[in-house]
Amino acid sequence: MSTPRLGVVLFSLGGLFWQRRLTLAGCLEQVAALGPDQGIELVGAQSLRSYPDVSDEEIRGFRAAVDRTGVVPVSYCAYLERARSSSRVLSPLESVELVEAEVEVARRLGFPAVRVNTATPEVLPALARLADRTGTTMLVELATEPRTDPAVAALLEELDRLACPDLGVIQDFSAFVQAIPAPYLADAEAGGTPRAALAVIARAWSAGRPVDEAVEEVLPLPLSPEEMGASIQTAHIAYALFRAGDPAGLRDVLPHLRHVQAKFFALDAQDAEPCIPYPELIAILRETGYAGRLDSEFEGFLWDDDLDALDQIARQQRELVRLWNG
Amino acid sequence: MFARHLLESARLEDGELVLIVRLNWYRSLPLSCVERLEVALDGTFLPADRTTVELGGARCTIGELAAQDQRWWSVLDAATVRVDLDVPSAPGPRVVDLLLGTRIPYLVSPAGDAAVIVDRARAEITR
Numbered sequence: 001m002s003t004p005r006l007g008v009v010l011f012s013l014g015g016l017f018w019q020r021r022l023t024l025a026g027c028l029e030q031v032a033a034l035g036p037d038q039g040i041e042l043v044g045a046q047s048l049r050s051y052p053d054v055s056d057e058e059i060r061g062f063r064a065a066v067d068r069t070g071v072v073p074v075s076y077c078a079y080l081e082r083a084r085s086s087s088r089v090l091s092p093l094e095s096v097e098l099v100e101a102e103v104e105v106a107r108r109l110g111f112p113a114v115r116v117n118t119a120t121p122e123v124l125p126a127l128a129r130l131a132d133r134t135g136t137t138m139l140v141e142l143a144t145e146p147r148t149d150p151a152v153a154a155l156l157e158e159l160d161r162l163a164c165p166d167l168g169v170i171q172d173f174s175a176f177v178q179a180i181p182a183p184y185l186a187d188a189e190a191g192g193t194p195r196a197a198l199a200v201i202a203r204a205w206s207a208g209r210p211v212d213e214a215v216e217e218v219l220p221l222p223l224s225p226e227e228m229g230a231s232i233q234t235a236h237i238a239y240a241l242f243r244a245g246d247p248a249g250l251r252d253v254l255p256h257l258r259h260v261q262a263k264f265f266a267l268d269a270q271d272a273e274p275c276i277p278y279p280e281l282i283a284i285l286r287e288t289g290y291a292g293r294l295d296s297e298f299e300g301f302l303w304d305d306d307l308d309a310l311d312q313i314a315r316q317q318r319e320l321v322r323l324w325n326g
Numbered sequence: 327m328f329a330r331h332l333l334e335s336a337r338l339e340d341g342e343l344v345l346i347v348r349l350n351w352y353r354s355l356p357l358s359c360v361e362r363l364e365v366a367l368d369g370t371f372l373p374a375d376r377t378t379v380e381l382g383g384a385r386c387t388i389g390e391l392a393a394q395d396q397r398w399w400s401v402l403d404a405a406t407v408r409v410d411l412d413v414p415s416a417p418g419p420r421v422v423d424l425l426l427g428t429r430i431p432y433l434v435s436p437a438g439d440a441a442v443i444v445d446r447a448r449a450e451i452t453r
Contacts, residue, residue, distance in 0.1 A: 011352065014352045015327055017401070017402075018327070018328075018331075018348075018352060018401050018402075019331065020402060043352075043353060045353040045354050045355075046352055046353045046354070046401060049400060049402060051354055051398070051400075052398065079431070079432040080432060081431035081432050082431065082432065082434045082440070083429060083430075083431045083432075083433075083434050083440035084356060084359075084395070084431040085356075085358065085395045086356075086358040086359070086361075086392045086393075086395065086429070087395070089434060089438045089439075089440065117432055118432070191329055191445075191446075192446070226446075229444065233443070233444060236441070237443075240433065240441075301327060302327050302352075303327070305327065305330065
């Protein structure tokens with residue numbers, strides 16, 4: 001039985017990095033310690049000290065760390081930053097210009113692909129031209145899936161039409177969340193969102209009702225202005241981060257799928273992520289002959305300082321291999 | 327995570343309240359993304375026109391933040407926030423509240439509004 005190729009989205013170590021407990025080189029060393037042939041995905045604006053004008057010295061340091069550790073640069077993560085300036089919000093197409101600078105940074109670092117966090121169909125031809133001009137594969141991250149999100153279905157249709165070999169997608173498994181993760185709710189409560197508001201938000205989310213309805217239900221609660229503000233923010237973030245997609249939608253994505261961001265929040269005692277149907281998702285990939293990487297993306301550090309990111313990632317990778325081997 | 331570590335330190339010195347503040351996001355951002363920076367001492371908000379932000383050796387007022395598109399706040403850097411107090415600080419323990427609201431450039435609603443993430447932190451100054 002073959003095993004899937006594994007990797008780590010360095011965002012997963014973002015808590016350790018932000019708290020200055022790991023350097024970028026230290027992150028690569030920790031990833032390399034997980035086993036051979038580990039892929040990495042890197043957010044320039046997160047991991048690079050001299051971003052956005054990335055220095056030659058930092059590029060040299062990164063490439064030396066890659067050579068030393070043996071990790072494999074897979075994808076550089078860029079964003080369509082429509083609101084980078086305070087003076088004007090760009091259109092999605094206008095913001096592609098900012099991605100061009102990211103492609104150059106990615107090329108200097110040695111990444112063969114650049115991910116953008118989102119795209120609309122009209123942006124795809126511009127990304128295809130960028131790919132053609134720079135020799136870089138351009139990948140669009142899907143935070144939802146086509147059977148529950150018409151925007152993703154339209155994106156896939158346009159990819160079909162363009163048939164550009166250097167254009168593809170990454171599927172983030174946060175598209176298949178089945179419950180709001182417990183660490184998120186606990187952190188929101190600690191941050192000032194009252195339990196009553198959390199219950200309303202969780203109930204609305206689980207029932208598949210839109211965020212506006214969740215907020216409408218929160219508004220009549222007897223909360224202080226601070227509690228109300230925190231509750232509304234909690235609702236919007238929950239709906240943005242956790243998307244209740246149909247696992248079968250993964251099948252529709254496969255023709256354009258280059259790799260997977262295996263999102264998880266906090267493993268249970270059996271090493272399973274309780275909020276995402278991993279057995280079903282991995283079975284679809286295995287049965288359909290998927291040969292791309294599974295890049296672990298741990299998000300729980302945002303809400304719980306006690307979760308050991310390195311331990312979580314190591315356990316998740318073992319679980320992914322176990323699931324793959326059936 | 328960010329709210330738990332937002333405020334690295336707070337102290338009173340020479341008629342100023344001095345806060346060492348981290349960015350409440352996982353990615354570096356232009357300083358102009360700081361849309362709200364509010365400081366309260368013992369529950370009373372301090373005037374924005376007496377508050378400055380210092381980062382990388384350059385200082386600006388709260389009102390000047392919106393123009394700082396070209397200066398970036400790295401996730402590894404702490405900003406120094408200074409508030410000029412108009413009265414000598416009283417002895418004894420003081421409570422400082424900080425609110426930081428940061429625009430996230432890639433989280434834009436269909437209506438064209440960027441999300442602003444708000445985090446709060448509190449510290450006690452004992453002297």
